[in-house]
Amino acid sequence: MAVTTNVVAEVKDLRAYYVTKAYGLQRTVRAVEGVSLDIRKDEVFGIAGESGCGKSTLLKALLGMTPPPLQILGGSVTYHVAGVDTNVFSLPESRRRQLRWQVVSYIPQGSMHALNPVRRIGDTFRDFIQTHRQVSRRQADGIIREYLGNLGLPAKALDSYPHQLSGGMRQRVTIALATILSPPLVLADEPTTALDVVVQRGVLQFLEDVRQQQGSTLVLVTHDMGVHAHIADRIAVLYAGQVAEEADTRTLFTKPLHPYTQYLIQSLPKLDDKAERVSIPGRPPSLDDPPTGCRFHPRCPLAMPVCKTAPPPLEQVGPDHRVACYLVSTGGRDGQHA
């Protein structure tokens, strides 16, 4: 993959496994297996895929947050920020912690429930600012009010406890907290999943407003292809810990080449279309014993003998389009594949 100068984070051949021991037996879950990605400055990069395919694990590795049982078994994550290249895994944990929130921030899965329930929102913000900046209480309050005002959030939210806010407002507040130090790279894990569709739209718009105001890059994880269609510039589709396909959003939705991506898109509801949605047959594999060859082969209606023996390479098929499927690299079988 060509490395361009506008790359803000570079993932190379990453292997992130959960290694656990119970009753003397070791279990290794190969959650991320050989993933390479370039995240570009100022883009919204979507990471898609079904539950358990390694989306959150990839995001944690991007953040350099790898507490046991998660282990990095190979590969690298490098930030290219303000002219400095930082290989995240070569740093001690104390240095990685310094990068968090200032260089890269993280909105974890289920984060809207993570605000301290017995502290007012304003106190949580002040604690956060004073942990990261040498400022007085008064200065901290000034920074917070100005930031929330710029984002159009009501100052009265600061006097509330988390349970007094609606779900949508709680998530906006969580996003504001994670981004108040203006990190150039923001990672968000399923930030709208628990919200109803109308509220989701508002929260996505809020994320986009924050990104535009700060000129930051957003990596957005969600299993919801509708959300990706709405906000992402480029999308990587993960299957069983590996990139199945990556493309700009338009190409991915109009010319998906991997059978798994095609299923994901076909299962999206369409306006005025009463036809039954096509759901993906079977279930994702267990990642402690993934299938040989192409990990999608047990569910793929187009699988060929070669698919069971060796993993298909992720090949560049267009300027911004990569696919890991033998049907594409061998030119299709009997015209079955477009």
Ligand SMILES: Nc1ncnc2c1ncn2[C@@H]1O[C@H](COP(=O)(O)OP(=O)(O)OP(=O)(O)O)[C@@H](O)[C@H]1O
């Ligand atoms: N702490 C852990 N210990 C062992 N295995 C784990 C742990 N956390 C996740 N896994 C496993 O790693 C794999 C990838 O999980 P991950 O949470 O990254 O998936 P995901 O795509 O984010 O799923 P979801 O959409 O449900 O959030 C799964 O098989 C999961 O069971």
Ligand code: SF4
């Ligand atoms: S490589 Fe084979 S099994 Fe995998 S998606 Fe392509 S056709 Fe299906």
Ligand SMILES: [Mg+2]
């Ligand atoms: Mg997850």
